[in-house]
Amino acid sequence: KVPSENGVWERRTTLPAPMFSRNDFSVWGFLKKCIGMELSKITMPIVFNEPLSFLQRITEYMEHTYLIHKACTLSDSIERMQLVAAFAISAVASQWDRTGKPFNPLLGETFELTRDEEGYRMISEQVSHHPPISAFYTESLNQDFSFHGSIYPKLKFWGKSVEAEPKGTMTLELSKHREAYTWTNPMCCVHNVILGKLWIEQYGTVEIVNHSTGDKCVLNFKPCGMFGKELHRVEGHIQDKSKKKHQVIYGKWTECVYSIEPKVYEVNKKAEKKSGGDSKKHKQMYNFTNFAMTLNELEPGMIGVIAPTDCRLRPDIRAMENGDIDTASQEKERLEEKQRAARRERAKDEEEWSARWFQQGNNRYTGAADWIYKGGYFDRRYSDLPDIY
Ligand code: CLR
Incomplete structure (x- = not known):
């Protein structure tokens, strides 16, 4: 934060x-040597x-948390x-051109x-390296909701x-309404890694x-599609447990979405809205949204409060954001080597890694494999954390 x-x-x-x-680098130049390899094992140039x-x-899933706060205030379950749905769609909207x-x-x-200000706090941890798994837990400061889950991104390189x-x-839980919602995120594809401009679908x-309630939003x-029309x-749509359709939802995840009654939808099919173009600033800033721009900021008072394992303290990311790509690249290599050395040490002592803030389990509502928050991060007792930087 900067004093104004x-x-x-x-x-x-x-x-x-x-x-x-x-411009001087081609992704393909590196990737052609790697066809058939798992992307997480490829060291891409920084x-x-x-x-x-x-x-x-x-x-960045949390960028639009106001939508959950709003949902908590509504008494009708279809409206919630x-x-x-707006939250789930917006959560992936920042991927646009990223x-x-x-x-x-x-x-x-x-x-x-x-x-x-937005009334929540979130903690996430890298709980597994191979395969990479990230677990997160968010709670609202007024106990209205919690939002948690684990992401295990499976990457496939198709050429x-x-x-x-x-x-x-x-999983999203709204305590006042005694409700739990679950969903999984859509697939994500990065195109043109051989030639042309990278873009995300x-x-x-x-x-x-x-x-x-048994309500569902599909x-x-x-x-x-072939001509890019879609x-x-x-x-x-949103349906209730008897499968009756209540609302039609349509739009673009990059712009805006509408929710209207099915009858109305039939009458004025697909009113389209175009919104403004990209600003130059965002282009020069890795297409970060304003929210993304703030994530790596070391705010005054944070040092000594956030855990020593916090991303903001990673020297390679810090160097890159400061524009020092050589240091970034050296530091990245150093950290990865340090991680490998720690792994070898553990193997020697036949020691198993265990995550600090999450534990392996099953989702209460769907039964699917998941990572469950153990609690306690915000007590800020960091004594037994690993030295990873
Ligand atoms: C998309 C939103 C999902 C979670 C998720 C998982 C994997 C991420 C993906 C998101 C965004 C795109 C992503 C991908 C892993 C690798 C890929 C970051 C966040 C990048 C863009 C690949 C770059 C490689 C090229 C330079 C070849 O809910």
């Missing part, structure tokens, strides 16, 4: 340095990174579902985001594109289930 003229401190709205030009850890990138690769979190790395399947269940069916993220389009 009247002495009040505000969160930053830009990064310290603009991004590096990727110019293809963005200065955030994957833990910070998934924290509309807001939850073709930079976040840093792989080190095992044991954490990220805390406390946002008093022309990289496909990411964000395996893992999202999200597609697949997302089913949000309200486990208390959303179809459409693949772009690009970024989302369509779906």
Whole structure:
């Protein structure tokens, strides 16, 4: 946060340095040697990174938390579902044009985001390295909701594109309404890794289930299609437990979505709205949203409060965001080597790694494999944390 003229401190709205030009590098130049390999095992040149850890990138699910707060205030369950659907769609909206690769979190790395103004706090941890699994837990400060889950991104390299399947269940609990909603995120595909401009597509069916009422919201993220007509389009509906359709939902995950009654939808099919273009600033800042821009900021008073494993303390990401790509690249190598050395030490002592803030379990509502928050992070007793930087 930067003190402004009247002495009040505000969160930053830009990064310290603009991004590096990727024009002199071709992704394909590196990837052609790697066909058939698992993407997590490939060391990509750092110019293809963005200065955030994957833990910070998934924290962007929280950018539109006001939608959950709004949902808590509504007495009608179909209306609540509309807001939850808007939250689930908006949670992946910041992916638009974000073709930079976040840093792989080190095992044991954490990220805390406390946002008093938005009324929530979140903690995430890298709980497994191979396969990479990130677990997160968010609670509202007024105990209205909790939002938690684990993400196990399965990446496939198809030659022309990289496909990411964000395996893992999202669970949202609204305490006042005694409700739990679960869903999984759509697939994500990065196109043109061989030639041309990288761009991101999200597609697949997302089913949000309200486990208390049996209401369901079925959303179809459409693949772009032959002529790009369906690009970024989302369509779906909300039904109750007797399968009666209550609302039609349509729009684009990059722009806006509408929810209207099925009758009305039939009459004025697909009113389309176009919204403004990209600003130059965002282009130069890895296409970060304003929210993303604030995630790696070391706010005054944070040092000594956030855990020593917090992403903000990673020297490689810090160097990259400051525009020092050589240091970033050296530090990244050092950290990865340190992680490998720690792993060898554990193997020698036949010691198993165990996550600090989460434990393996099953989702209460769906039974799917999940990572459950053990609690206690915000007591801030960090004594037995690993030294990963
Ligand atoms: C998309 C939203 C999902 C969770 C998720 C999982 C994997 C992420 C993906 C998101 C966004 C795109 C992503 C991907 C892993 C690798 C890929 C960051 C956050 C990047 C863009 C790949 C870059 C590699 C090219 C330079 C070749 O809910």
